[in-house]
Amino acid sequence: MQVRPYAHADWPAICEIHDLxxxxxxxxxxxxxxxxxxDQTADNEGLFDYQLLVLQDQxxxxxxxxxxxxxxxxxxxxxxxxxxxxGTRLVHAAVTATQGDLSVEILKGNxxxxxxxxxxxxxxxxxxxxxxxxxxxxxxxxxxxxxxRAA
Numbered sequence: 001m002q003v004r005p006y007a008h009a010d011w012p013a014i015c016e017i018h019d020l021x022x023x024x025x026x027x028x029x030x031x032x033x034x035x036x037x038x039d040q041t042a043d044n045e046g047l048f049d050y051q052l053l054v055l056q057d058q059x060x061x062x063x064x065x066x067x068x069x070x071x072x073x074x075x076x077x078x079x080x081x082x083x084x085x086x087g088t089r090l091v092h093a094a095v096t097a098t099q100g101d102l103s104v105e106i107l108k109g110n111x112x113x114x115x116x117x118x119x120x121x122x123x124x125x126x127x128x129x130x131x132x133x134x135x136x137x138x139x140x141x142x143x144x145x146x147x148x149r150a151a
Contacts, residue, residue, distance in 0.1 A: 001055055001056070001057045001062075001085070001086070001089060002055070002056050002057075003053050003054070003055050003056075003089055003090065003093040004053065004054060004056060005052070005053060005054075006052035006053060006054050006064065007054075010054050010061050010064075013054070013060070013061035014038065014054065014061065014064045014076075015037065015038045015039055016078070017061065017062070017063060017064060017076050017077065017078045018037075018038040018064075018076045019037050019038060020078065020079050021076040021077060021078065021079060022035060022038075022076065023035055024079060025107060025110055025113075026107070028107070028109035028110050028111075029107040029108055029109040029110065029140065029141075030109065031107070031132070031138055031140065033138070034132055034135050034137075034138040036134060036135055041134040041135070044134045045133050045134040047066055047074065049068075050066035050067055050068055050073050050074065051066065051067055051068070051097065052064060052065070052066045052074075053065050053066075053090065053093050053094070053097075055086050055089055055090055055093075057081075061078075062077060062078050062081040062084075062086050063075070063076060063077035063078060063081060063086040063087065063090050064076055064090070065090040065091070065093060065094050067094040067097070067098065067102070069098050069099070069100060070098070070100055070101060070102060070103060071102065071103050071104070072091070072094050072102055072103070072104040073104075075087060075090055075091065075094075075104075075113070077090070087113075087116050088116065088119070088120070091116065091117065091120045092120065095120060095121075095147065099149070100149060101146060101147060101148050101149060102122075102146070102147040102149075103125075103144065103145065103146045103147075104117055104122065104144075104145050104146075105128075105142040105143070105144055105145075106142060106143045106145065107140060107141075107142055108127070108140070108141040108142065108143065114143055114145070117145045117147075118145070120147070121147050122145040122146060122147045123145060123146060123147075123148070124143060124144070124145055125144045125145065125146050126143075126144055127141055127142065127143050127144065128141070128142055128144060129141050129142075130142070
């Protein structure tokens, strides 16, 4: 498995990964009706404003992560690759590529993601409510996690 920078040719793969994994994520939060395909929401949510990495195994992209110096904003793994270390490797790549504190928000009900981030050293900093980025018609509750690093 290799983590590498996103290339334009990865677009179909990350769309498939996002769309399949996002449906699972939203179902766990009882927000099935909030689903939007990646091609409908990537620009509105600023996907390409972040540093974007993919994990590839042989010739197949199995997951992607998008992050800024202080926020891990996107992490999606193809459902067929769940529990194979893909998410762990992508989180590690984002943590390694940044230096300061790093935060992430997880939709309520996504206990697997919370456990993944805690395993990587993130700690819970409470919950908040607000509107879903990119689909503001829906109210969401998120768990806020932060990885604090010494300066």
